[in-house]
Amino acid sequence: MSFVLLWAKRLLLGCFALLLLYQFWLFGWVLWWNWVNPDTTRFMNIRLEESQVKDPQAQLKKQWVGYERISINLKRAIIAAEDAKFVDHEGFDWEGIQHAIERNQQKGRVVAGGSTISQQLAKNLFLTPAKTPWRKAEEAVITLMLESVWSKQRILEVYLNVIEWGNGVFGADAAARHYYGVSASQLSPEQAARLAGMVPSPRFYDRNRNAPGLARKTAIILARMRSADPP
Numbered sequence: 362m363s364f365v366l367l368w369a370k371r372l373l374l375g376c377f378a379l380l381l382l383y384q385f386w387l388f389g390w391v392l393w394w395n396w397v398n399p400d401t402t403r404f405m406n407i408r409l410e411e412s413q414v415k416d417p418q419a420q421l422k423k424q425w426v427g428y429e430r431i432s433i434n435l436k437r438a439i440i441a442a443e444d445a446k447f448v449d450h451e452g453f454d455w456e457g458i459q460h461a462i463e464r465n466q467q468k469g470r471v472v473a474g475g476s477t478i479s480q481q482l483a484k485n486l487f488l489t490p491a492k493t494p495w496r497k498a499e500e501a502v503i504t505l506m507l508e509s510v511w512s513k514q515r516i517l518e519v520y521l522n523v524i525e526w527g528n529g530v531f532g533a534d535a536a537a538r539h540y541y542g543v544s545a546s547q548l549s550p551e552q553a554a555r556l557a558g559m560v561p562s563p564r565f566y567d568r569n570r571n572a573p574g575l576a577r578k579t580a581i582i583l584a585r586m587r588s589a590d591p592p
Contacts, residue, residue, distance in 0.1 A: 384502065387487060387502075387503060387506065388506050390486075390487075391503070391506045391507060391510050391511075392510060394486075394519065395510055395511050395515060398425050398519075398522070399486065399519065399523065402485050402486050402487075402523050403485070403486060403487050403488060403489065404484070404485045404486075404488075404489075404490070404523075404525065405421060405423070405523070405531055407489065407490070408421070408525065408529065408531075409421055409529075412528075412529055419529065420529070421529050421530075421531055422527075422529055422530045422531065422535040422538075422539060423522075423523075423530075423531040423532045423535050424532060424534045424535055424538075425522050425532065425534075426522065426532075426533065426534045426544075426545050426546075427518070428514055428517070428518040428521075430534075430544070430545060430546045431518075431521055431533050431534075431545045431546065432545060432546055432547065432548040432553055433591065434548050434549060434550045434552070434553035434554075434586070435521065435533055435545065435548050435553040435556060435557070436517065436521070436589075436591035437553070437586040437587075437589035437591055438550075438553040438554045438556065438557035438582055438583075438586055438589070439478070439517075439520075439521065439557050439560070440478075440517075440589040440590070440591060441554075441557065441582050441585035441586045441588075441589040442554075442557035442558060442560065442578075442582045442585075443477075443478055443481070443557070443560060444477045444478040444479075445585070445588075445589070446477075447477065447478050447479075447513065447517070447592075448513055448590050448591075448592055450477060451508050452477060452479045452480065452504040452505060452507070452508040453477060453479075453480070453501075453504070454475065454477050477504075478516065478517065478520050479504045479507055479508055479516055480500055480501075480504050481520065481524070482507060482516060482519060482520045482523070482524075483500050483503035483504045483506075483507060484496075484500050485520075485523055485524060485525075486503070486519075486523070487499075487503055488500060488503075512592065513592035514592040517591065517592060521533045521545075522534075524560065524563075525563045525564070526539070526540075526556065526559060526560070526563045526567075527539055527540075527559075527563050527564060527566075527567035528564050528567050528568075530563070530567070532545075533545040533548075533556075536556055537552070537556070540552075540555075540556065540570075550583060550586060551579070551583065553586075554579045554580075554582040554583040554586065555575065555579045557582050558575050558578035558579050558582055559575065
């Protein structure tokens with residue numbers, strides 16, 4: 362029995378050591394990407410693999426643009442739509458999470474997530490879309506890493522450059538050109554609000570650009586943009 366317990370203890374310590382090494386590996390990338398723009402993300406790679414199953418020649422539409430070259434309208438729209446307390450919280454909007462839990466309980470299904478921009482970025486950079494307890498725990502750890510190392514401006518800059526905005530479309534500049542034929546710096550308030558409204562279901566809205574729900578969301582976001590405070 363003591364022999365089995367000894368090996369069980371060693372196995373447990375080995376697993377813990379591997380987990381710790383993995384966290385250091387993630388933190389290394391977080392440090393690196395504070396200074397170097399990420400060329401791709403885990404989520405981009407997943408979408409590219411899915412596209413290449415149907416079309417081996419498929420490529421993603423993406424073009425990095427610096428923070429100063431992204432319209433202030435889009436920055437305000439994204440904060441208004443996705444994370445109104447972005448500049449104030451430290452990675453988690455606890456009030457928003459509680460509100461999302463209550464809404465989901467009322468509806469009997471998941472209709473709200475409560476994730477902040479920092480949490481969404483953590484998921485996009487490193488994780489899969491799978492909604493498992495392990496992924497949510499890892500998302501929380503990475504969110505803390507991002508918030509401890511990056512400025513709010515850097516978090517928003519990377520977020521705006523890597524999130525999905527349509528079928529194979531990633532980042533603000535690719536989205537602006539895909540939907541409006543302009544650069545990310547030229548987006549009007551209405552265009553920015555519409556793009557922000559697409560974020561939760563970008564591929565659906567890419568196929569259904571005149572969906573009534575999107576028009577309603579655009580109007581709501583436009584009204585909230587005046588009070589949004591980008592870093």
